[in-house]
Amino acid sequence: MRKEFNFDLSTLNTFRMKVRCACYVEYSSVEELASLDLDSLPGPIKHIGGGSNLLFTSDYPGTILHSAIRYIKYVDLGLDEVPVVVGAGVVWDSLVEELCSHGLWGAENLSLIPGEVGAAAVQNIGAYGVEIKDLVSGVSCFDLQEKRPCKFTVGQCGYGYRESMFKESGGRYVITSVLLRVSRKPRPRLEYKGLEGIDASSPAAVREAVISIRRSKLPDPEELGSAGSFFKNPVVSAAAFVRLCDAVPGESVPHYVLDNGFVKVPAAWLIDRCGFKGEREGGAQVYERQPLVIVNASGDALPGDVLELERRIVATVHEKFGVTLSPEVEHI
Ligand SMILES: Cc1cc2nc3c(=O)[nH]c(=O)nc-3n(C[C@H](O)[C@H](O)[C@H](O)COP(=O)(O)OP(=O)(O)OC[C@H]3O[C@@H](n4cnc5c(N)ncnc54)[C@H](O)[C@@H]3O)c2cc1C
Structure with a gap:
């Protein structure tokens, strides 16, 4: 310790x-x-x-x-659906790399997502049409309130879009390991835009394609500090969506209608339409290639620089479109 x-x-x-x-x-x-x-x-x-x-x-x-609980334990490599127990401190992408190198399917679309396995199960990380909940069977935790270990089935984890019961619990449960199920049988998930037509002959081939797409869009945390997507995509009522469209007459606003009639709008588009791409505040900057990301452009940006840029973006988007953006990134 x-x-x-x-x-x-x-x-x-x-x-x-x-x-x-x-x-x-x-x-x-x-x-x-x-x-x-x-x-x-x-x-x-x-x-x-x-x-x-x-x-x-x-x-x-x-x-x-x-x-720093770091182990990867294959319960039975002979099964079609291989159970794997992974310590919470394992770096998520090193796990994905290892699974792919064993020819095990399931996690390849989630390649190159930064962070560790415990947090991946808290966040329900997702990319290219796959979420970690699709692989999770169970989660082992330590309950800081009761001061004892406990376990949850995937059904008890309350998973939704980047949501989980762990997030809601206010830090009560520390995840110590995650039980995943990955497949020996080919199970490519290529429906998502951008993955059509890629080489899907092995999980390693899909991983390579995903990595190359991600590298073209997102900053490499080793080179440029960021916390990925800074804002959530807002969900607005149908009436609010009409008002939003009225703000840009003649333009078609990208959107996705949800089952409940509400409309999801890409925050990146709203930020871009407000002219923020590349905008700086002190050492912080809106990433040129993806306006949803705020980067530490100077390398020594202060928290206040990021907060001020966030404040300006939220105020401008609200003024222009009547939509209030909320951060995806947790402020501590
Ligand atoms: C360049 C970039 C690209 C990204 N792309 C994606 C993407 O495609 N998809 C996606 O979903 N996310 C993405 N993210 C966001 C981020 O990688 C994920 O949210 C990731 O799961 C965070 O992991 P972490 O270990 O860094 O957790 P942290 O940021 O350290 O913590 C996240 C939360 O988990 C809690 N937590 C951490 N460990 C534990 C534990 N063991 N037990 C209980 N609670 C814990 C923390 O208290 C915190 O609330 C991206 C981030 C960056 C920087």
Whole structure:
């Protein structure tokens, strides 16, 4: 177990914000986590993974917990549906790479998503028509309230679009491992726009195609700090959608009508139409290739730069289209 005080978090958030926490604890087993006297640590307690969906808005006054539970256990490689138990601290993309190299199908469309396995199951990560919930069978946790291990079936995880019961629980459950099921039988999922016609002869081939598409669109966190999509795609009423269209007469607004009659509009389009592509605020910038992403362009952007750019985008989109954007990235 590693415990440090006044700890530098700049390599533990992909936005590369230079912030510190009062205390940092990294544990490598459920037993170590269970042995922690949380009440003796500076509060509040926050568990993080790779910090790729977070914006630290200042130094953190409490304790940051981080999992170094890192194992990948194939329960029975002889089955068609192979159960795999994975420690929460495993880097998600290294797991995908390994599964693909074993010829196991299921996770390849989720290639190159930053972060760790525990958080992937919290966030219900998704890309190219697949979500992690399609692979999850069960989740093992440590209940910080009851101070004991517990398990959930996938049905109990409350999965929805980037949603889960874990997110709603306010940090009560620390995920310690995830049980996934991957397939020996070919199971390519190529319906999503952009994947038609790619080489789908193996999961590794699909992974390669997904990586190449992602690299052309999204910043590489190793080179340019960001937390991926900064805003959620807003869902508006039919009447609000008509008002939105009235703001851009003669133009067709990209949209998707949901089953309940509400309309989902791409936030990237709204931000782009407000002229924000490439816009800067201090060291922060709206990414040129994808306006949904805010990047740490200078490498030393301050949290305040990102917050000010966010504020301007939200205000301008609201003024022009009457739609209020909300952040996808968790502010801490
Ligand atoms: C360039 C880029 C591209 C991205 N593309 C995608 C994409 O295509 N699809 C997508 O879905 N997301 C995408 N993301 C967002 C991000 O990668 C995911 O949300 C990812 O799952 C976050 O993982 P993390 O380990 O970094 O978690 P963090 O950001 O550290 O934490 C996320 C949340 O999970 C909680 N948490 C972390 N670990 C645990 C644990 N063990 N137990 C309980 N709670 C925990 C944290 O408290 C926090 O609330 C992208 C991000 C970047 C930077």
